[in-house]
Amino acid sequence: MADHPGEVAVTINDERLSEEAAPLVGQLVADRAASRLTSQDHTLWGEAAEAVAAIRLSWTTLHETSRPLLAEIDALRAELRAEGVDRVVLAGMGGSSLAPEVITATAGVPLIVLDTTDPGQVADALAGDLDRTVVVVSSKSGSTVETDSHRRIFAAAFEAEGIDAGSRIVVVTDPGSPLEDLAAGYRRVFQADPNVGGRYSALTAFGLVPSGLAGADVAALLDEAAATARTLSQDSADNPAVLLAAALSAAHARGAEKVVLADTGSGITGFGDWAEQLVAESTGKEGTGLLPVVVEGPEAPGFADAGEDATAVAIGPGGAVSTSGSLGGMFLLWEYATALAGRLLGINPFDQPDVEAAKKAARALLDNPTEQAGSGQSFLDGPIEVHGAPDGVTTLVEALQVLTGSAPEFGYIAVQAYLDRIADASAAVLRPELARKTGLQTTFGWGPRFLHSTGQYHKGGHQNGVFLQITGYPETDIDVPDRPYSLGVLQLAQAVGDGQVLSGLDRPVLRLHLTDRAAGLAHLVHTLAEVSR
Structure with a gap:
């Protein structure tokens, strides 16, 4: 953590990345990007972004x-x-x-x-x-x-x-x-x-x-944010937000389109989940962007062994890039850095053009619930219904093998668990297990909350992801008063609807529906032991 309330710090620990980031730091300083952002200059991201940016910059004060x-x-x-x-x-x-x-x-x-x-x-x-x-x-x-x-x-x-x-x-x-x-x-x-x-x-x-x-x-x-606001507004090469934006953008320019986030002793709980939405939804559009991969710790698969397609960013000390500070200061640091990275990437960091597609698909399924089974072949493997496997595939291990094998060399796997994130918390083990087995960067999101976060990147960012959806029969259901559906029906519609949108973009999607959640998760973890890439 930083020494004083609100103080934030960013250190680029990788010599190559530091050298690559230096010209972008100089560019942001010469453009007075930080001070213009502080003064809410809506022209920073180009003419096409001006209308949206003009009504999205009050966060700086x-x-x-x-x-x-x-x-x-x-x-x-x-x-x-x-x-x-x-x-x-x-x-x-x-x-x-x-x-x-x-x-x-x-x-x-x-x-x-x-x-x-x-x-x-x-x-x-x-x-x-x-x-x-x-x-x-x-x-x-x-x-x-x-x-x-x-x-x-x-x-x-x-x-x-x-x-x-x-x-x-x-x-x-x-x-x-x-x-x-x-x-x-x-x-x-x-x-x-x-x-x-x-x-x-x-x-x-x-x-x-x-x-x-x-x-x-x-x-x-608010005191913490105020204490760091002046630093982040400075057009200087040691502005932490300028450094972070330049590092992420320089890495992206050479193919590191993923940002692996691990807490390494920051004293902040769960910061990666917040930063995930900020970065993914702000940058993942027009076929480009930065995909946050939130991992369990500095020793987790995907962080210590980050390849050419990823930058290891620590919330705390370590990593290729380290970020530290009080919580209020860190909120402001990452907001500034993400907005500045948008300028360097050439995108509008304040819109989310692809979020509505999944919502529309879910609404259509609520109107036609008989279509919620989704498309593609279906079969049963133990306590798991397998939906969307290619023709000729008859076992869960084959289906998983085909899905992971369809990811390109520097692609990623997105695990999307439409389950109870408290009672079914063990589902989170799927992320490190798949990352370890496949060597691919792997994200994990609880549905439908990730639809308001990484969901934008999945549709608008780099189109090299494959998607593993986990749904399950609820033990009990709850009707929504004055609505013609229950929560269980809504939850399944959100999963199938998003899957339809992804499939429409020619992205591989496999949905596993657990007939018994505990038994199904155990069976899935056991089956993963047989998957290789």
Whole structure:
């Protein structure tokens, strides 16, 4: 960690990379890119990006403009505690949930995060003490299907317990959104800054409200960001954001299109998951970009043995590039560096042109649920239904062998687990196992939350990925009030819909549906032992 609150540091430890990055550092300094970004110059990314950039740059001053929120959050927290309400549930996806999860986990305060459509995980949240529960419903657009489903389910649960739902729901959304219109009878509505995109919103109401209500010191977070803001605005060769942007872009120029993130003792919990969305969704478009690969630690497959197609970036000391600092400072460092990398890569870091495709496909399947089985051959291998295997393939090991073998030399495997990330947490072992067996960079994402993160890169970035979807029958299901579907139906529609979009881009997709989740995961891990590349 850095020595002073808010201080951030970036060190390029690889001599070759340092030499390659030097001209790009000089370019950013000569272009006054850092100071122009601080002054919210929307012309930095070219004419085509100007309209979007013009309404997406307010994050550079959030350490100042978010200050009025602090008293409001403290007052609401005190009110709720006086009523015996001290259990905070956050219903939000992507930028509405990732930052609060990092903030509260690092602070060591409890926050229940619902960024899922898995009925088991939602049921566990419902099973807690509702008398002590407040639900923060966070959605920038105000129309996020997962978050709307959570809102409906919790409102019904409160009413069933004789609790006034309106007194227990807090809303965070953009001004004028459909959610704001619905929230007239709710406990409180916090309007977020509409000129900040979701993935840059850590220091807006989306990050601060749920974290502050849970007990995190969000004032200190803003202090940390403020302490580093001046450094990041400087047009100098030792600006940490300039160094990080140049290093990632220089590596990409020679083929290192993946950024392997490992925590090496930063003191921050889960930062890689937040940075994953920021980098993937900001850069993964127009057939280019940087794919974050979040790994289990510095000894994990893919980090210490990163090949020519990847750059090992440490959250803490070590790696080809090391980054360090306080949490507030690190949020701002990575936001600056990602935006500057967008300029060097020649893309607009503030749009997400391919995210909507999977949502549309899922909606179409909800309208026609008989199509949810998906296309392609299907067969049963033990407790696993195999969907989408090529003709002639009759076993799970063959299907996995074909999938991994179809990845090009410097491609990647994306494991997408549409399961309960608490009860089915063992699924995460699939990432290191596949990486070890195949030698390919391998990502792991919980569905559908990754659709609001790496989902953009999968469709818009380098088209060299292969996709392993894991779905499963839920033990119980939950109907969504006033909607013609359950969470289980929605979850499967999201998986199959995204698979259809990927297949339409000629990317290999294999879906494994677990008839028994525990037994299916055990069978899958056992079968992986027979896979080779």
